[in-house]
Amino acid sequence: MKLINSFGPNPRMVRMFLVERGIELATEELDLLAGENRQAAYTARNPGGQMPALELDDGSVLAETTCICEYLDEKHPGQSLLGESLEERASNRMWTRRVELNITENIYNAFRYSEGLELFKDRLHCIPEAADGLKAKSRGQLEWLDGLMADREYVGGDNLGLADLVLYCCLDFAAGIGQALNPELKNIGAWFQRMEQRPSAQGSLHPSSAAVGMKG
Structure with missing residues (x-):
């Protein structure tokens, strides 16, 4: 494998x-x-x-x-990031889906259609006129999520899940492509700092990130 x-x-x-x-x-x-x-x-x-x-x-x-x-x-045996019970696993999938559908895909497509257009125009069907709307939608959904996270350690509740990894890697990348996190989103900002301190945050960066000038 x-x-x-x-x-x-x-x-x-x-x-x-x-x-x-x-x-x-x-x-x-x-x-x-x-x-x-x-x-x-x-x-x-x-x-x-x-x-x-x-x-x-x-x-x-x-x-x-x-x-x-x-x-x-x-x-692989060990501490699951999906949860142990059916309910925990379903909740994990729900939050991962919400993050991907409402936030990260909008950020990525906005980049492909605007700042990254030269890179992607011959690889994908790009819609440049949609970029501003996608950026606005992701900002709005981040505001929505921020309002839910005042008493949460992680996106889905008390335990680290896939939704946290999906969102963290996207937002860390987005900061280098003109879509930095709104500093007024205090709850997500605090969550981001906690995620940034995890050994996996630094340990997952690709060796070419510094040369590229983006975190991926």
């Missing part, structure tokens, strides 16, 4: 999960910035072309960050 890895906030989220769970995997590096993940050699293995991906021992490939993490969480 190996992780098909690269620079980027989504691969970083999986690496952060691996550090939190104490799981070690072999890796295969692809150059995301050069578009290696959009070439036929990779899309033959992962038709979606996104990064990262997990190649299993039988040669099959899993993509989508949360699917990769759920698979690894269930496969």
Whole structure:
């Protein structure tokens, strides 16, 4: 089994999960910035072309960050980041879905359609006129989440979950692409500082982050 890895906030989220769970995997590096993940050699293995991906021992490939993490969480014994009961696992998936659908995908697409347009215009269908609206939507959803986190240690409650890793890696990346967190969001700001102090935050950064000038 190996992780098909690269620079980027989504691969970083999986690496952060691996550090939190104490799981070690072999890796295969692809150059995301050069578009290696959009070439036929990779899309033959992962038709979606996104990064990262997990190649299993039988040669099959899993993509989508949360699917990769759920698979690894269930496969490896130890303290689960998904929760132990059916209710905990369902709540974890709910908050992860809310974060991805309402916040992180809007931030990423806004970047692809504006500041990152030159990089993505020949790789994806880009909608530049949608960028400002997506940024506004993510800001509004962050305000909504901030209002819920006054008495929470983590996004979903008292325990670290996938939603925290998804949101942290996105916001840390967003700070370098013109979408910094609003300093008035005190609850999320305090949560971000707590996440930043976890060993997995530094341990998950890709070696090329400093050269690229973005955290991924």
